[in-house]
Amino acid sequence: MINQTKIEIRKPRAEIFEAFVDPEKIGNFWFSSSSSRWEEGQTITIRYEEYDAEGDIHILKVIDHEKIEYEWGREEGEPHLVTITLHEKDPETTIVEVTEDGFDDHDPELTEKLVDNKEGWVYALTCLKGYMEFGVNGLRAALVK
């Protein structure tokens, strides 16, 4: 199974693209920081200061303002492929689509992992909408596990 989440954001896709790839911006809606700009072929360390956690992601593909593909979990032997696609609905409106692939259909905890993964993406994309449309950067890091 693949998790897919889509949200409409009333901003041009070039601005939304920058929110993901610019390490100065990601802390406004998702991780607290990334180690450098997201560029094809780079390995980026992303941190969650609030949980004292970090991990590496591998940027596989970048099409400016359109698409980002990255892999995470490679070091743990469970690589997941994330694809972020920015669809232009009109010049001022973007549909942000995220798919995540790599779940093991035979994992006895598959359902829990899919639900947990869905939680993370819906949360990140709603926080992104709050940041992009309303300049609100205080929505993130409030889910309680």
Place this chain on the structure above:
Amino acid sequence: MINQTKIEIRKPRAEIFEAFVDPEKIGNFWFSSSSSRWEEGQTITIRYEEYDAEGDIHILKVIDHEKIEYEWGREEGEPHLVTITLHEKDPETTIVEVTEDGFDDHDPELTEKLVDNKEGWVYALTCLKGYMEFGVNGLRAALVK
């Protein structure tokens, strides 16, 4: 399985309680309207103007500022029980916990239903945080299915 979602909101729980039960407020973060104030024993019609959809929920229990229990899906023969609990972390901060029960463990579409249900709750609670803390009411009704 039960879906559970929790989020921290920096507002007193009395204010968050009102956002759910007051039909003037719910349209700022979740459904577009509810037919009357949520009170124990009432059947409430909730509407999503954007999707031209509506349904009834049955309010089973209300403890002011602390807990709301309601059932939906009764008419469709698949009743689900939703419990919204407002935990006071400190007088100015609330942990909002939502559980939803009633999923059929033998349903071949169980995983899809749990994932979809999780999407809805994470989205509603993040929109609630945006409304309560930042006065933003434009986050809702933007998920694309």
